[in-house]
Amino acid sequence: xxxxxIVSEVQSYLILSLKSWFEQAEYDVTMVKADINAINKIEExxxxxxxxxxxxxxxxxxxxxxxxDKAAEGDIPIFIVGDMDELxxxxxxxxxxxxxxxxxxxxxxxxxxxxxxxxxxxxxRQNKKKILVVDDSGTMLRNVKGWLEESYQVSLANSAAMAIxxxxxxxxxxxxxxxxxPIVDGKQVLEMIRSEHDFADIPxxxxxxxxxxxxxxxxxxxxxxxxxxxxxxxxxIVKAIDDxxxxxxxxxxxxx
Numbered sequence: 612x613x614x615x616x617i618v619s620e621v622q623s624y625l626i627l628s629l630k631s632w633f634e635q636a637e638y639d640v641t642m643v644k645a646d647i648n649a650i651n652k653i654e655e656x657x658x659x660x661x662x663x664x665x666x667x668x669x670x671x672x673x674x675x676x677x678x679x680d681k682a683a684e685g686d687i688p689i690f691i692v693g694d695m696d697e698l699x700x701x702x703x704x705x706x707x708x709x710x711x712x713x714x715x716x717x718x719x720x721x722x723x724x725x726x727x728x729x730x731x732x733x734x735x736r737q738n739k740k741k742i743l744v745v746d747d748s749g750t751m752l753r754n755v756k757g758w759l760e761e762s763y764q765v766s767l768a769n770s771a772a773m774a775i776x777x778x779x780x781x782x783x784x785x786x787x788x789x790x791x792x793p794i795v796d797g798k799q800v801l802e803m804i805r806s807e808h809d810f811a812d813i814p815x816x817x818x819x820x821x822x823x824x825x826x827x828x829x830x831x832x833x834x835x836x837x838x839x840x841x842x843x844x845x846x847x848i849v850k851a852i853d854d855x856x857x858x859x860x861x862x863x864x865x866x867x
Contacts, residue, residue: 613658613731614639618650618678620667625720629661632724645674656685656781658731661723664693664701672704679705684777686741686766688734690727692718708753739764740856743783745774745800746818747792751841755787755818758845759852771795775803778810785855788835790819801833816855818848 615638619626622642630640641657643649645668660682662668668675682689688711691701698713711730714723741764744755752767759765766781768774771792778786786804790797797817804810816837821827831838839851 612637612639613735614641614653614655615727616641616643616650616653616657616660617663618643618645618660618668619663620644620665620671621663625718626663628720629663629724632720636724636728638728645671645678647674647677650674650677650681657687658735659727660687660689661727662689662691662693662701664691664697666697669697669700675701675704679709680773682709683767684773685781686760686764688730690714690723692716692723706749708756734760740784741766741781742785742787742852743768743774743777743781744787744818745769745771745792745797746789748789751789754845755848758849762849762853771800771803774800778804778813782810783813785836785852786813786815787818787839787852788815790817791821798833801835814855816852 615633617626617629617640619642626642630642633640641653643653660678662678678689681687682705689705689709690712691698691710692714693701694716698715702710712726739762742759743766744752745768746752746755747769749769752769756765756767766777766783768777771794774786788797788800797819801815804813804815814836816839817835818839818841820841822840822842827838837851837855839848
């Protein structure tokens with residue numbers, strides 16, 4: 612069964628009702644406070660995280676930032692419950708692209724669970740290939756996630772350090788890597804991936820805004836699985852990813 616994590620500073624009748632309704636919908640439910648250690652102890656990657664936001668939770672800035680990073684790395688959809696001010700406040704910490712829906716109190720528990728269950732059935736990670744998108748542009752990360760998330764599990768990293776951490780904790784089936792990044796660029800990230808025995812065989816496709824032949828030749832000399840331009844239409848990028856996984860599947864069926 613898929614695991615729903617309810618994060619709440621209180622264990623009220625409403626929270627227990629949410630737990631009960633999720634269990635009736637055949638989910639495993641884990642209840643934790645906004646505490647880094649407690650969240651870190653959750654072994655299975657959650658299918659969904661539901662944050663019951665109140666004034667006490669908004670004071671736990673480190674935990675909320677930890678949840679934000681964990682959701683981005685693991686492609687975990689976040690749903691939030693709170694009053695209008697609390698919802699607006701938490702969205703200043705956890706970016707809107709990670710929050711699938713907000714529910715303003717008072718809530719109908721049945722409707723909340725039904726909405727989340729519908730989302731999880733339609734967009735859940737079961738049998739979906741995992742793609743890690745690495746880019747220093749938040750706008751580009753949000754765009755690529757939007758293009759791919761219907762068909763794939765998409766996690767995000769905005770730096771080399773975050774990318775390596777994400778690969779270590781949630782091994783992807785493909786890394787879509789920005790060739791040009793500050794401090795540590797895509798070339799160096801690919802070299803880091805290839806230097807680690809456990810990661811060396813992870814496919815990498817470069818995504819770049821540079822169209823000149825010199826850059827293309829330099830990138831392809833590193834032997835990535837592909838090279839895509841950011842100027843391509845979104846549908847073309849999605850098709851290239853689909854074709855890549857389709858080619859792998861054909862090789863599997865052929866016994867290669």
